[in-house]
Amino acid sequence: MATYIAPSFWKSNWTALSESAFQMNECNKMTHRAYQSSSTSKPFKTEPKMTKDICYRTVFVHSVTGHDLFDGTFERPMKTIQAALTLTHTLRTMHNSDHTLCISIRGGTYYLGTNVTTTSSQIGAIALTSNDSNLVIENYQDERVVLSGGTLLQLQWSVHAKTAAVGTIMKAQVPSYVKLNDFNELYIDGKRAIVAKYPNGDPSTQGLYAKDPGFSFDAHRWWPPSFNRSVEIRVQEPYRNGTVFTNYQLGVGGGAAVFNPPTNFWSTASPPAGDNYVVPRGLTVKNGAMPHIGNWSKPTTGFVHAFHAGYWGSWVFEIASINSTENTIMFARGGFQEARGSDAGGAFYVANIFEELDSPNEWFLDKDTRTLYFMPNETMPEVFVASQIPCLISITGSSIEDSVKNVLIRGLILTETSSTYMKDYMVPGGGDWTVHRGGTMYLRNTQYVTIAHNLFTQLGSNGMALIDYNFATSITLNEFVWLGDSAIIIVGST
Secondary structure (H helix, E strand, O other), X not given: OHHHHOOHHHHHHHHHHHHHHOOHHHOOOOOOOOOOOOOOOOOOOOXXXXXXXXXXXXXXXXXXXXXXXXXXXXXXXXXXXXXXXXXXXXXXXXXXXXXXXXXXXXXXXXXXXXXXXXXXXXOOOEEEOHHHOOEEEEEOOOOOEEEEOEEEOOOOOEEEEXXXXXXXEEEEEOOOOOOHHHOOOEEEOOEEOEEOEEOOOOOOOOOOOOOOOOOEOOEEEEEOOXXXXXXXXXXXXXXXXXXXXXXXXEEEOHHHHHOOOOEEHHHOOOOOOOOOOOOOOEEEEOOOOXXXXXXXXXXXXXXXXXXXXXXXXXXXXXXXXXXXOOOEEEEEEEOOOEOOOOOOEEEEEEEOOHHHOOOOXXXXXXXXXXXXXXXXXXXXXXXXEEEOOOOOEEEEOOOOOOOEEEEEEEOOEEEOOOOOOOOOOEOOOOOOEOEOOOOOEEEEEEEEEEEEXXXXXXXXXXXXXXXXXXXOOXXXXXXXXOOOOOOEEEEOOO
């Protein structure tokens, strides 16, 4: 963007200007001094160009005609990407490890969530390590390659209940190969279905102030928070006189214990330009606003999704208990999805309650009986996919010195992953936001990794997570749409 908005006489000194803007001269310094620009310009080092003609050997994958005991040639492809990756390890022991090897994936859908061994959001079903440098993973020519974080459900449907008012609720037993704890998203014909909720509506497609937005504005009272004092750290120098944020400060433990690590800029007793981080303990809705609450048989399966009172962030809470007579919902774990906090919320909705399954395209999973409930429109859809993992591809070196180098991921569709909004979040700095340090594609300790021409869609988490050390990463010509969290996060550690 700077190419288009910066005056031409500034362009020759961009490096110095950016160093000044970030006050990089203050790193590891305790006193302030005037910024001195560097005498030499350091051009950004871009990644080496990686093209198909550099492949020393190509291993082919085909989900239908392949077999993992084949040799990976075009005529005898492997069946799974994981087996193809294992074959490249064997090839590297036979040939120079500096040769670039390529995995070419034929068209089809690869359900990476089937028979998984990890559900971490930092370890992918396709996990590249320092032994996988000089590698290309791409679609074959222009064929459509889909990497799904779910598993395809084989279901036998029957009618559970039929009502003239709201329609028919179908039910089916979930197969034993599905891990229920990570089945928190249901994808139907390639799109995220709506977990049973109040009020009805799809928040991902309808704006907050549109007609029938899927949010309720009927909170009568937000229950005041409990204050849990944190240990405060205040650094006296440097002192930035004349600014709002004069000192570095941090709260450790106490109210900040909901984050991982348990630290938060806003968890001090009197943070500048704000209040101590707290969140409500529950809410009471207006009479008649939630007509089914008295019928909730298992309220603790539910979640409350609520905007912060200032609408610059949002929370998710597990439900601890309800008082249907008082129209009150009390919260359990949650509220760590943003860092500033507030004693009240804004618009909200309640999700994952069976008795709220009363609208087409809604679903509910009864984990106790392994029963999936779904309300179709006039006809039943064909393809049901249960989310199983949040991370599809990880590229992780063992250290900065032992980074993964020269990797190209190109031409893939990444989709249908588990949601991570109830996993650990951290506060990366003094801002209002928290982040989950994981994603559909996870990078840590890498050099010259290129992610190009991929589609990230219908995901439950961040699209890409670049964590700690990643040098000369190129993310170009990708599309991010219908995500459960951020498109790209770049987070370091101190």
